Amino acid sequence: MENRTEKYVENLAGLIRKETVSVFERRPSPEKFREFHELLKETFPDISGACEWEDFEGSLLLKWKGRENKKLPVMFMNHHDVVEAPGKWEHEPFSADVAEGRLWGRGTLDTKGGLWAMLQAADELAAEGFVPERDVYFESSCTEETTGRGARMIAEALEKRNIRFEMIFDEGGMILHEPIDGVKGTFGMVGMGEKGNCIIRFIARSAGGHASTPGKNTPLVRLGAFMAEVDRKCPFKSEISPVIKEMLKRFAPYMGAAGLVTGHAGALEGLLKAVMPGLSPAAGAMLKTTLAFTMAQASEGRNVLPQTAWVVGDMRFSHHQGEKASLMALKPIADKYGIEIKIIEHGINSGLADYNSEGFRLIERAVKAVYPEVDAAVPYVMTGASDSRFFGRICKNCFRFVPFKIDEQQLNSIHGLNENINIDTLVPAVDYYKYMMREV
Ligand SMILES: [Zn+2]
Incomplete structure (x- = not known):
C-alpha cells in the first residue's frame, strides 16, 4: 500500500x-x-x-x-x-x-x-x-x-x-x-x-447625444431595468426532473425530518420546488434555467450617451426548458425595454x-x-x-x-x-x- x-x-x-x-x-x-x-x-x-x-x-x-x-x-x-x-x-x-x-x-x-x-x-x-x-x-x-x-x-x-x-x-x-x-x-x-450553455448579447440602441440633454430611457437605463426584472421575476420554469427525484429519494434516509417529505417526491413536488432552492444555490440551479449577466459595455466617453450598449448573459438552460424555450421566456421582457437578443454561442443539449x-x-x-x-x-x-x-x-x-x-x-x-x-x-x-x- x-x-x-x-x-x-x-x-x-x-x-x-x-x-x-x-x-x-x-x-x-x-x-x-x-x-x-x-x-x-x-x-x-x-x-x-x-x-x-x-x-x-x-x-x-x-x-x-x-x-x-x-x-x-x-x-x-x-x-x-x-x-x-x-x-x-x-x-x-x-x-x-x-x-x-x-x-x-x-x-x-x-x-x-x-x-x-x-x-x-x-x-x-x-x-x-x-x-x-x-x-x-x-x-x-x-x-x-x-x-x-x-x-x-x-x-x-x-x-x-x-x-x-x-x-x-x-x-x-x-x-x-x-x-x-x-x-x-x-x-x-x-x-x-x-445544463446547456448559451451565451447571449443583449443590446440597447439609441441616437446617442450629449450627456447634458439625456432624455428618458437611455440604453443603460433600459438594460438596467431589463436585468433587474429578470433577476426579480426569474421567467424560467422550475421542474423536478426524474433524475432529481431519484437524487432526493436516495438522500431521503439521511435527511432527518426533511427526508420524510423528500421521500415522497412525486406527491409533494410543489413543496419541494419551494424548499430545494433554499437548500443551496447549486440545488436551485438544478431545477431551472439560470441566466447570469457577466460582461457589459456602453459609451467610450463619460459625457457621451451610448448609441449602443450591451450586456452579455451566460444562460444555462435546463433539460425541460431547452435553449429555444428559455429564450422565448426572456423575449417579452426584452421587448418591453426595447432590447435586442443576439446569440453569441449556442448551447448543446x-x-x-x-x-x-x-x-x-x-x-x-x-x-x-x-x-x-x-x-x-x-x-x-x-x-x-x-x-x-x-x-x-x-x-x-x-x-x-x-x-x-x-x-x-x-x-x-x-x-x-x-x-x-x-x-x-x-x-x-x-x-x-x-x-x-x-x-x-
Ligand atoms: Zn475545469
Missing part, C-alpha cells in the same frame, strides 16, 4: 508540474501539449504500448483493442489542460508540493488527477497482460477549459467512423460528505447530464443518462468495492459543463464522475486557490478504474 501511494504521488506530481494552461482567446501551441503526451508515454509505458494513439491538435484519443467485438465500446475521459492559477497560493500551483496529507497544485482535481487515475489503472492492468473484453477508448482533450474544440473534433471523427459507445465515463461529480446542507452522509455524486442502466450500476458497485464507507451513489444534473456534452450523439449514457473523496475546501479550490487532492484517495481511485475496466 505504502509503495503504491509513493509511486502514485510521484506519477501524479509529474503531470501537475508540466504547465498545460489553456486560456480563452489565446490558444496555446499544440507543442506544449505534445510534451505532455511524451510525459504520459513515459509515465504509463504499458498502456501506451498497448493502445493506438491519435493526436487531434494536442487532444488525445487512445484505443485499447478488446478481446472480442460483440459489445459496443466504452470510453474513459478527462482533460489535460488546466485553468490559470493567479493569486497567492499556500503552495506554488505547479510545484506539486506534498504537505498535510495532500498533493497541492493546479489540475490535481480538474482533471489531471482523474486522467492519472484512469491511465495508472490501465497501465497496471496492461502490465499484468490483461486485455479488456471489448474495445476501451481513452480520451483527453486540451481545450476543455476554453472552447471544447478538441473533444468536438474527436466526437465528430468517431461519429464519421460510425463508432457508437455503450457508455462513457467522464469527469464530473466526486465523493462528498453532506453534498447539500442537511444531507448527513457520504455520497458518490454522479452527473447524468449537464447533453441528454440525460439512465440511472437504471448497467453503466450506473457498475459505478455503484465499483464505488462500494473501493469505498465501503460511502452511503450511496447518487445521480444529479451538473450545472457546469464538461467535454462529454459533445458525445451525446454517439452515446446515450455519459456518466460524469471521478472517484476522489473531497471536502468543501477542495470543491471550492477547483478554478480557485489552493487546489489539492487527498493522498489517501489515490489508491482507491486506481482500484475503482481497475474494477470498471475489468467489468465492462
Whole structure:
C-alpha cells in the first residue's frame, strides 16, 4: 500500500508540474501539449504500448483493442489542460508540493488527477497482460477549459467512423460528505447530464447625444431595468426532473425530518420546488434555467450617451426548458425595454443518462468495492459543463464522475486557490478504474 501511494504521488506530481494552461482567446501551441503526451508515454509505458494513439491538435484519443467485438465500446475521459492559477497560493500551483496529507497544485482535481487515475489503472492492468473484453477508448482533450474544440473534433471523427459507445465515463461529480446542507452522509455524486450553455448579447440602441440633454430611457437605463426584472421575476420554469427525484429519494434516509417529505417526491413536488432552492444555490440551479449577466459595455466617453450598449448573459438552460424555450421566456421582457437578443454561442443539449442502466450500476458497485464507507451513489444534473456534452450523439449514457473523496475546501479550490487532492484517495481511485475496466 505504502509503495503504491509513493509511486502514485510521484506519477501524479509529474503531470501537475508540466504547465498545460489553456486560456480563452489565446490558444496555446499544440507543442506544449505534445510534451505532455511524451510525459504520459513515459509515465504509463504499458498502456501506451498497448493502445493506438491519435493526436487531434494536442487532444488525445487512445484505443485499447478488446478481446472480442460483440459489445459496443466504452470510453474513459478527462482533460489535460488546466485553468490559470493567479493569486497567492499556500503552495506554488505547479510545484506539486506534498504537505498535510495532500498533493497541492493546479489540475490535481480538474482533471489531471482523474486522467492519472484512469491511465495508472490501465497501465497496471496492461502490465499484468490483461486485455479488456471489448474495445476501451481513452480520451483527453486540451481545450476543455476554453472552447471544447478538441473533444468536438474527436466526437465528430468517431461519429464519421460510425463508432457508437455503450457508455462513457467522464469527469464530473466526486465523493462528498453532506453534498447539500442537511444531507448527513457520504455520497458518490454522479452527473447524468449537464445544463446547456448559451451565451447571449443583449443590446440597447439609441441616437446617442450629449450627456447634458439625456432624455428618458437611455440604453443603460433600459438594460438596467431589463436585468433587474429578470433577476426579480426569474421567467424560467422550475421542474423536478426524474433524475432529481431519484437524487432526493436516495438522500431521503439521511435527511432527518426533511427526508420524510423528500421521500415522497412525486406527491409533494410543489413543496419541494419551494424548499430545494433554499437548500443551496447549486440545488436551485438544478431545477431551472439560470441566466447570469457577466460582461457589459456602453459609451467610450463619460459625457457621451451610448448609441449602443450591451450586456452579455451566460444562460444555462435546463433539460425541460431547452435553449429555444428559455429564450422565448426572456423575449417579452426584452421587448418591453426595447432590447435586442443576439446569440453569441449556442448551447448543446447533453441528454440525460439512465440511472437504471448497467453503466450506473457498475459505478455503484465499483464505488462500494473501493469505498465501503460511502452511503450511496447518487445521480444529479451538473450545472457546469464538461467535454462529454459533445458525445451525446454517439452515446446515450455519459456518466460524469471521478472517484476522489473531497471536502468543501477542495470543491471550492477547483478554478480557485489552493487546489489539492487527498493522498489517501489515490489508491482507491486506481482500484475503482481497475474494477470498471475489468467489468465492462
Ligand atoms: Zn475545469
